Amino acid sequence: MQLLNELHPVDRFTIHIPFPLSSYERKLITLLYQPLIGPEPISLYFLLWAEGEDFEGQDYAHYHLMKGLDMSISAVFNARISLEAIGLIRTYKKDQDNMRHFAYEVMPPLEARRFFDDPLLSMFLFSKIGEKTYRNLLQRFSPKSDPKAGMQEVSRQFTDVYQPIKQQMPNTQDDSITAEKPKDLPFFYRDFNFPLLMSGLSEALIPHKLITSELKITIAKVAFMYGLSAIEMKNVLIMAMENPDELTQSTIKKAASEYYKLTVSKQPPTISSMLQPEQAQEEAQEWDSKQLELIEYFEKAKPIEVLTAVNEGKQPFQKDVELFESLVTLYDISIPVVNVLIHYVSLKNKGRINQNYVEAIAADWRAKGITTAKQAMSEAREFMDHKTAPVQPKVAKAENMREEFELLRAAAYKLYAFEAGKNAQTAIVDIEKTFKELMQKTEPLKLLQMLADGKEPFSKDVKTVTQFAASYDIEKSLLNVLIHYAHYSSEGNLNLAFLEAIAGGWRKQDIQTMDAAIAYGQNYQKVKTQKYSKTSYSNQAKTQHVPDWIKTSKKPLDKQSLEEMERNYKKSQGK
Known part of the structure; x- marks a missing residue:
């Protein structure tokens, strides 16, 4: 995105809060949303909340937000679109009198139950805070025991207390649409190929009627979170059919998690922001569009996809797949860096994969703290420019x-x-x-x-x-x-x-x-x-089984003695 075309400090804005916000919403924002999008977007949200409660409808310039948050205009913009993406702000714009006017609608967070039921938000939170903290939060926001259990309701109804009065009432019907609180994360995943998914599913395996519109949203979110294609999601849905004629959100999420662990990684997937830091404009000059496109590909692709691509679509050898998988699982090198390494080594060695060479470069990059595709590509470019060999891992004496x-x-x-x-x-x-x-x-x-x-x-x-x-x-x-x-x-x-x-x-x-x-x-x-x-046989056992005539024999073991010993042995055996 070109920031200059999106937001200026002089652009005007107003704040609207369509629903009352309470301390409970503040708790949800702090504990569930802040780990996902970070402190700067949450600071913007709380500032808009505070200003909107007391001065709703008042017109401001974006300088006001920059001063209140001590943030640059680009940081304010990045914080705003992070809030938009997570469903906490809705933004409206109009051009008037050579000036841009924005309206920011401060939305309440999802209810805790809906948040944890959402496959995208729940897995996003899980990947950010870890299993222990996630389970603690889940327990904290789970409904407690019902105090009404075992009791019968005796509340009176309206008609039990009040009676109607026949009187002409004015027409109070209003054509305006009543606003409703959001019940779901605003999510539109257009890249998921539902026709391909449905064509690959047999009615005998999964009746198509089971895949409702609600389940389609879950399927799209799960596919986005785990980076699964329509073909892969077909296998996930088959795994999710624990009972005949029943397919639920929970079984789909469970099956997707198991499928991901079996086929991709034992570590849970993570979601990273596509927002660029403030130096993005300077970096754009350093990297051309094709290189930036390649970096984006490396950040999202799986190593086996890159291996297949550098082999011109041919199936890679298993030993090469295992080599690069070990860099991720055993040596804790990020997947984007491994993707760049595959591409670089393939170009450098004309498609040949040498294990020692790969591990030497990987060790050098890990020692330098390289974790992103852009860092890895910069390192590879610098090496090519200076023609310096990668540092070989040293073996201790x-x-x-x-x-x-x-x-x-x-x-x-x-x-x-x-x-x-x-x-x-x-x-x-x-x-x-x-x-x-x-x-x-x-x-x-x-x-x-x-x-x-x-x-x-x-x-x-x-x-x-x-x-x-x-x-x-x-x-x-x-x-x-x-x-x-x-x-x-x-x-x-x-x-x-x-x-x-x-x-x-x-x-x-x-x-x-x-x-x-x-x-x-x-x-x-x-x-x-x-x-x-x-x-085993001890010396004592050997002695017990040796005939007495051998114990007392003192003759030298010449040929005659041996023949006599053999005759005596046969005689002792009754032969």
Whole structure:
């Protein structure tokens, strides 16, 4: 948007408050809406509310808002359209006498129940404040127990108390439309292809009559929030059919969340504002329209879509998909940055994807705090301009990890009695406690390096751990305990099937803590040792089964003696 064409400080405005606002609305605005759009839009809302209550209809210049909020005109404009988008302000404009006039209608927030029922607003809030705070707010605004439960209403009706009087009444009908409070978020998602969705749904699977106009709004909002296409939403609706002939908003939201976790990411989606900061005009001069369009594409696309695009529409290889997925899930690199990395490496290496090269650039960008597509593209452009190689990730020297290496060996012997750690040399007194602390703070790939005494771990071990971490949602300390146990149990031969087998045992026992995982391994090793000791043959057992003639035999074992021993043995067996 061109700000100069939208708003000037001299433009006039009036404020209208169509519905009375109370302290309850103030609470909803502060606790539910402010986390979504930030403090500046909320400050504008409260200022318009305060001015509108006492001076409704009074004419102001936008200088008034700039001074009252200590904000620039662009910041006021961004705050205003944020309020418009969330449904807290309605804006009207007319041009008169070479001057623009605006009318700002300050709208009340949605009721708490409607807010949490809305799939877009509820997921937006969840992604901003996290699960714990979200559940606390949900409980806070949920209706409390009904004090009327078990009681019968005895209230009198109007006709029980009053009687009519036959009298000519004046005509009070008014042609004006009575304003109603908003019941939903103003949302128009024109990009969703409902005809394609309906054509792909079989009447046998989901009767079309179940998809009402209300459910269509929910479907469009869910698709927007999770970035799902009409084809993907077809799968979501099939998953949402928990009961025959029944499709509800709650089942659609639940199914969309599960589908997103299975196909895209275990982390909930986020909504980011498309508003540009005040330096947007300067940046517009630095980036041309095509580059800005490309940046916008990288911010919204999924890595597999970019991989398919750089491969000219062909299906990408699974190893390439897993590589870039691991950058997101394991190394916490944002999806837009990964998209730029895919595009850059593909152009630089003529379509070839080299894992070491990709990880080197990713490590460099993460160290520099690059989190957006624009930052990543700037870094890539600067590299191309100066022809400087990306910083390679450095591997710590062996002596720097000697203490951790010996601790891991000592823990393997102390916890599980693995012989490989019997002669570990460490001065640490409380080995188990120190080991657990190390498991909590160490990254899994760094642990592999510690197990290798500071040397660079084998690429197959890195791939195994990366693939396991990307496929299964497991807490870091638990994953480290799993790697440590599997490493010494397999004598350093890590493989994916072995990790999955151990984790499968944990899942059956509902193991979710580090202490429980260690105890499980200790118990397994104890049972294993007892099993082998019962099936082995001691010297005493051997002696009991040896014939007496062998015990008393003192002859040298020459050929004749051996033949005589064989005859005696056969004789003792009754042959």
